[in-house]
Amino acid sequence: MTEKVIKNAKEIRQLFLLDHKINFLNFGSFGACPSAVFDDYQKWQRLLEKEPVRFIVEYGPKFLEESKQALGQYIGAAASDLIFVPNPTYAINTLAKNILSPGDELLTTNLEYGAMDYTWQYHCDQVGATYVRQPITLPLTSKAQFIDEFWSGYSSKTRIVFISQITSSTGLIFPVAEICAEAKRRGLIIIVDGAHVPGHIPLNISTLQADFYTGACHKWMMAPKGCSFLYASKEFQDTLDPLVISWGFKTHSAHGSIFQDYHQYTGTRDFSAYLCIPATLQFREDHHWDILLEKCRASVLKKGAELSEFLGTLPLAPLESAFYGQLYAAEIQTSYPEELQRILFTNYAIEIPVMRQGDHCYIRFSFQPFNREVELDELIAALEEIRTTTDLWTKGNR
Numbered sequence: 426m427t428e429k430v431i432k433n434a435k436e437i438r439q440l441f442l443l444d445h446k447i448n449f450l451n452f453g454s455f456g457a458c459p460s461a462v463f464d465d466y467q468k469w470q471r472l473l474e475k476e477p478v479r480f481i482v483e484y485g486p487k488f489l490e491e492s493k494q495a496l497g498q499y500i501g502a503a504a505s506d507l508i509f510v511p512n513p514t515y516a517i518n519t520l521a522k523n524i525l526s527p528g529d530e531l532l533t534t535n536l537e538y539g540a541m542d543y544t545w546q547y548h549c550d551q552v553g554a555t556y557v558r559q560p561i562t563l564p565l566t567s568k569a570q571f572i573d574e575f576w577s578g579y580s581s582k583t584r585i586v587f588i589s590q591i592t593s594s595t596g597l598i599f600p601v602a603e604i605c606a607e608a609k610r611r612g613l614i615i616i617v618d619g620a621h622v623p624g625h626i627p628l629n630i631s632t633l634q635a636d637f638y639t640g641a642c643h644k645w646m647m648a649p650k651g652c653s654f655l656y657a658s659k660e661f662q663d664t665l666d667p668l669v670i671s672w673g674f675k676t677h678s679a680h681g682s683i684f685q686d687y688h689q690y691t692g693t694r695d696f697s698a699y700l701c702i703p704a705t706l707q708f709r710e711d712h713h714w715d716i717l718l719e720k721c722r723a724s725v726l727k728k729g730a731e732l733s734e735f736l737g738t739l740p741l742a743p744l745e746s747a748f749y750g751q752l753y754a755a756e757i758q759t760s761y762p763e764e765l766q767r768i769l770f771t772n773y774a775i776e777i778p779v780m781r782q783g784d785h786c787y788i789r790f791s792f793q794p795f796n797r798e799v800e801l802d803e804l805i806a807a808l809e810e811i812r813t814t815t816d817l818w819t820k821g822n823r
């Protein structure tokens with residue numbers, strides 16, 4: 426038997442195309458693709474350009490199906506219940522166009538991703554539905570607190586629940602399994618925004634009881650940009666009109682499924698990114714990614730606690746794996762988050778987001794196997810220097 430060779434952070438870093446001069450603490454925004462996966466992507470693109478007609482009409486769909494099968498196995502869903510989409514925004518726009526009726530209330534939290542809020546608010550306004558952004562008190566003290574607060578936004582008009590499994594600006598994991606189970610009990614439609622979930626924390630859609638689930642494969646799964654999915658339970662598949670009308674809208678039967686015909690072909694485009702799921706899974710296996718992630722999660726809790734301590738703010742949830750994966754956001758008291766982010770990048774070569782969410786600002790780091798704990802020490806040193814040399818932010822009170 427061959428022995429497992431676990432690479433160190435520096436060696437792992439060599440496997441990516443990332444600029445080595447940058448302290449890269451923002452995997453959360455757009456992921457990053459390992460060279461091996463990017464090579465696979467370009468291989469598909471070259472094949473496409475070699476014989477565009479044969480590729481798009483004949484080979485492509487066959488490879489697409491294989492890639493979808495591999496994805497389905499990885500996330501616990503039948504391939505026939507999945508469509509590839511360019512990104513979760515596309516998936517949620519598809520649902521928002523279809524699912525709302527006049528008078529409905531859609532229950533969500535006040536911690537959702539801004540572009541999703543815009544999408545739902547727009548479509549709710551169009552049809553005369555209400556988007557209810559239930560406030561969640563931070564720091565969270567327990568899952569039970571979250572669940573109680575969430576359901577206090579429920580009314581007799583609530584028909585749909587929309588919730589992130591891992592939130593963008595706070596990086597927290599929400600107790601989505603419990604919310605799905607209760608939503609089912611109440612007879613609600615449940616839509617989960619799992620943009621950050623695939624490849625980050627374990628995902629088994631078949632056990633979740635969600636009606637719809639979208640996830641990005643170009644973030645933590647490390648597929649090329651533009652590779653994501655929408656899962657729809659069988660019950661709802663035939664109720665969704667496509668966001669973009671193309672041939673599949675009338676020429677049924679290519680797949681024997683309205684869901685696949687309507688949504689999977691949206692006109693001519695390069696779908697090479699969709700074909701890279703097998704290569705991303707191979708990369709993870711080759712480099713024992715899941716073993717490496719255990720160390721990352723421990724580092725997130727350790728360095729996250731230090732960052733919050735330095736900023737004089739409390740962690741946004743108990744420091745337990747139930748709430749944190751590879752992201753950690755700490756509240757930072759600044760009125761100029763964009764400027765702070767710019768200075769960290771320009772003066773210190775640190776790529777990290779500093780985001781607004783409601784009246785609060787959060788600085789959020791990610792930790793991948795190529796990161797080292799010393800990079801978080803460098804972040805804290807940079808923040809200390811900025812604090813003493815500018816008036817961009819001040820220490821908060823506990």
Ligand SMILES: Cc1ncc(COP(=O)(O)O)c(C=O)c1O
Pocket residue numbers: 453454512513514515537538540541589591592593618620621641
């Ligand atoms: C929670 C959440 N939902 C949705 C999205 C949208 O992702 P995309 O821009 O790839 O559509 C993001 C992006 O970071 C996100 O964090």
